[in-house]
Amino acid sequence: MEQGLAYRLPPGSPPVARAAIIGLGLIGGSLGLALVQGGLAQEVVGYDRDGEAVQTAVRLGAVTRAAFSSEEAVAGAEIVFLAVPVGSLTKVAAAVAPFTAPGAIVTDTGSVKGDIVYAMENIFHSRAFYIGGHPMAGSEKAGIKAADRYLLENAVYVLTPTQNTDSGALSRLQGLLKALGARVITMDPEEHDLVVAGVSHLPHLLAVSLMQTAGELSREHPITLMLAAGGFRDTTRIAAGNPEMWRDIFLSNRQAILKVLQLWRRQVEALEGVIAREDAMELEAVLQHARHLRNQVPARQKGLLPTLxxxxxxxxxxxxxxxxxxxxxxxxxxxxxxxxxxxxxxxxxxxxxxxxxxxxxxxxxxxxxxxxxxxxxxx
Amino acid sequence: MEQGLAYRLPPGSPPVARAAIIGLGLIGGSLGLALVQGGLAQEVVGYDRDGEAVQTAVRLGAVTRAAFSSEEAVAGAEIVFLAVPVGSLTKVAAAVAPFTAPGAIVTDTGSVKGDIVYAMENIFHSRAFYIGGHPMAGSEKAGIKAADRYLLENAVYVLTPTQNTDSGALSRLQGLLKALGARVITMDPEEHDLVVAGVSHLPHLLAVSLMQTAGELSREHPITLMLAAGGFRDTTRIAAGNPEMWRDIFLSNRQAILKVLQLWRRQVEALEGVIAREDAMELEAVLQHARHLRNQVPARQKGLLPTLxxxxxxxxxxxxxxxxxxxxxxxxxxxxxxxxxxxxxxxxxxxxxxxxxxxxxxxxxxxxxxxxxxxxxxx
Structure with missing residues (x-):
């Protein structure tokens, strides 16, 4: 079982002497817990601009030491995780870059890559090895209090190396993330953004618009939300997500989102046309195709996830x-x-x-x- | 606890001497099981044009007797459930109407009401008491094999009486459905269709279009479906539903669906505009509003469902x-x-x-x- 490998470093890999985590929220805190409790890092130094988050991280054992600034946190760290919101990533990176240990590996956990990756490469150029990352894990709750040692276990963790990426640094980072139990895959930054726009950002946008529509309907028909049963709840679950986080994601990945919105608008309009002209055969064909695709989602994941x-x-x-x-x-x-x-x-x-x-x-x-x-x- | 009342008739109500169920699929079969096993009907006569479904219904105990035709099934029944697909409802109704016992209660289980209710009233006019019904329950599987005695328990069961409905028949039907454990509510047929279009048909249509969009993306980026994680799976779960059933629903409720699509299109276009012009404040306000609405879904159900x-x-x-x-x-x-x-x-x-x-x-x-x-x- 591959599961048995979790929390074990690949043979011959010594644990990290010092890791730094800037941003002690759900992802940063969970990374810290896994690094510390999994024995993958001897020391994990953490910083967050929210002092309470830092205290909680220390109390939970997500960091072994709190730093008073992000600059202090990165000093001497072999590997730096920038787990701050997408909207403030490059600002934080610019602040810490001069203090980063030469040859350190720097990665982020933002859910949008693209231009950000090239901006980050420039910021760390000739000092540290930057590799973009996106752990595809989340929780119904945000913040350090929801941090979970097992959050990344079996989660897909996308790395987005470019032609500038150092291959040795990439393979060290891959090894560490695999030791955390993550399923590491590499993708081109632009492809990452487009695909994630399609399978994550677009569904979120639809859930929000669907929720708004139900809200409109409920003004005249107050029973609306009461009748919102299983299917509706499934479809709109993600609309309860953190507004600030999603605002940043939508804005940062604006271009890819507007692109998939076009793709998707064509699908909705085609479907609407088929219904309006009562084309039963074509409608059934579309529904068959959607079901066929939906049934492929788990099938394609065979090998990545265990068969149940x-x-x-x-x-x-x-x-x-x-x-x-x-x-x-x-x-x-x-x-x-x-x-x-x-x-x-x-x-x-x-x-x-x-x-x-x-x-x-x-x-x-x-x-x-x-x-x-x-x-x-x-x- | 209201739960304790399930499967008990209201005081003084004798069980139904004979009920008929035309259409022995998931809903018809589940109704039969609940009526028979709950001791609510002395005899349940069933018919389905699929002989295998009839045999299974007899074997499972969903009917006490199989009829050779729908006409035979309804003869002498006090209450008739027409649990056939929406697309064939009025045809089946017209066939059985002349054989229905005078004064019988006839109800259907279709998920679209509106004009169908008035057509059904005409078909049974001066012979039986027709009342439109929509049990808001389903399953991941269709057909008699998925029938479940408890499917309707605690499920919302909408009845759509009109000004032509006999109040005595309505209250008898309500009593029987409540004895089945269902949460019965009454609504105007048109209001039912509009609300259900918003909270059930629109989510389905959007899930289908989302699945199609991911399918388009996966042609060029085969990794797409593999990255389709939690949120995407939740949002598209319903796209795996039965294509024939949903084809009928979309066509039957065409007008209400096209109406809610207009409402929804305004929401999406507004959201798209906000993203395109990078209006961070407005975007966050929209996301906050959607979250607020989503959080109301369970809150509004207090009283209907127990607080957890x-x-x-x-x-x-x-x-x-x-x-x-x-x-x-x-x-x-x-x-x-x-x-x-x-x-x-x-x-x-x-x-x-x-x-x-x-x-x-x-x-x-x-x-x-x-x-x-x-x-x-x-x-």
Missing amino acids: HEIVVTVPDRPGVIGRMASALGGAGINIIDLEILRVREGEGGSIRLAFTTAEAAAGALEILQGMGINARIL | HEIVVTVPDRPGVIGRMASALGGAGINIIDLEILRVREGEGGSIRLAFTTAEAAAGALEILQGMGINARIL
């Missing part, structure tokens, strides 16, 4: 059912590795998807649950 | 954690009534939201989990 063996159980809206199922399976030595309430309606139960690592575990679980009188089937 | 007391736990990507947590809480007599993996990344763990019915249970769970060394906090 899943069963679906139907349980009554009664308290305690999940606990009883989990206890029965746990008692039989069967490990549930994923559990998801399929939100077919709002409530306390419904259909639940359980995932197991082996087909045998799934079959065993099926038998136990059916023996408890629970309606279960292999997915 | 929630905690969030952060667990490592390790097998068995969910089972151990659930067993520990179960052993302490604390019932988890909802559990959701917050899909912050694709993998086998992450943050998990646990919900409890009381604040005491949530506090107790917090203490137990923290005692196990698990990072948990009250939401």
Whole structure:
């Protein structure tokens, strides 16, 4: 299992003597926890302009030492993580660059790359090795308090080297991130921005616009939000994200977003036209195609993520059912590795998807649950 | 607890002597199971043009007797559920109307009402009492095999009476559906269609268009679908829905959908304009507003659905954690009534939201989990 490799450095790689983290929010704090608790860095020096975040980071063990300034934090560090908001990245970089140890590796965690990468390369040119990074992990909560040692484990971590990137520095950074349990891939900065605009920023923009539309409808029809059931909640979940962060992302990745908006507008208009002219055959073909594409999302991830063996159980809206199922399976030595309430309606139960690592575990679980009188089937 | 009332008829209401269900798919089958197993109907006669579905319904106990035709099925039934696709509803209704018992209650389960309701009223006029219905429940799977006795429990069930509706028939139908555990609300047919277009059909259409856009991007950038992480998966989940069913829905509710598309287009264009002209203040205001609206979705449901007391736990990507947590809480007599993996990344763990019915249970769970060394906090 690849999982077993997490938190182990590749053979022969000594841990980092000193790492610096500027920006102790969710990502910076989680990086710190993983570096410290995973024994990957002997010392992690942290700085945040918010003194309370620094105190929390020290208390949680996300840093081994707090610095009084970003300049102090980077001094003597072999590797520097700039985990500050995209909007202030180059400003922070310019401030710390003169204090960065010669030959240090500097990376950022911003979700927009493109021009920023070249600006950063210029800032650190002839002093340190800059490599753009984007850990594709997040949480429903922001800030150091939500920091999580395991946040990056199994998360896709994109690095965006350019023709200027030092290959030795790149491979050291890759090794460290892999030791953190991340799935490291490299991409061109521009390609990164376009793809991320399509699969992350555009969905967010749509969720926001959908939420606004429901808000408009609810003025005249107050029942609207009450009827917003499973599908709506899934689709708009991301609209509850941090407004300041998303403002920065939308502005920084403006060009790629406006580009994918064009692509997407053509899709919506085509669909609208098909509905308006009642073209049943074409409409069905479009819906078939979308389903086909959607079903490819997990299929394409094979090899990147482990294949799961899943069963679906139907349980009554009664308290305690999940606990009883989990206890029965746990008692039989069967490990549930994923559990998801399929939100077919709002409530306390419904259909639940359980995932197991082996087909045998799934079959065993099926038998136990059916023996408890629970309606279960292999997915 | 209102839950305790499920599957009990209101005092003084005798069970239905004979119910008929035409269309033995997910909804028809689930209705049948709930009527039969809940003791709400002495006899449930079912028909589906698919003979295999009929056999499965008999085997599962979703009907007590199979009919050879829809006409035979409705004969002598006090209440008739037409659980056929929206596209064939009026055709099926016209076929069975002459065979319907005088004074019977006829209802359908289609997700579009509007003109259909008036057409149905004409079809059953002076013979039976027609009342439009829309159980807002679904499943990740379609068909009788996915039928679930508890599908309608706690689900919102919209009835769309008009000025022609018999009030006695309406209150009998409401009583029966409440006895099934559904949360019955009444709405004007046109209002139903507009609101449902906004909170169900528009999200579906947008998910489809988003999926198509990602498909376009992936032609040139094959990595696209692989990078489609949590937010994208949430937003496009519904795009994997049944194409034939959604084709019918989009066509039947064409007018309301085109209307909400106009509303929504104004929102997107405004958002696009704000991004293009880099208006940071306005962009943040829009994002704040969307978040505010999104946070109202559960708040508005208070009274309709029980308030939950929630905690969030952060667990490592390790097998068995969910089972151990659930067993520990179960052993302490604390019932988890909802559990959701917050899909912050694709993998086998992450943050998990646990919900409890009381604040005491949530506090107790917090203490137990923290005692196990698990990072948990009250939401």
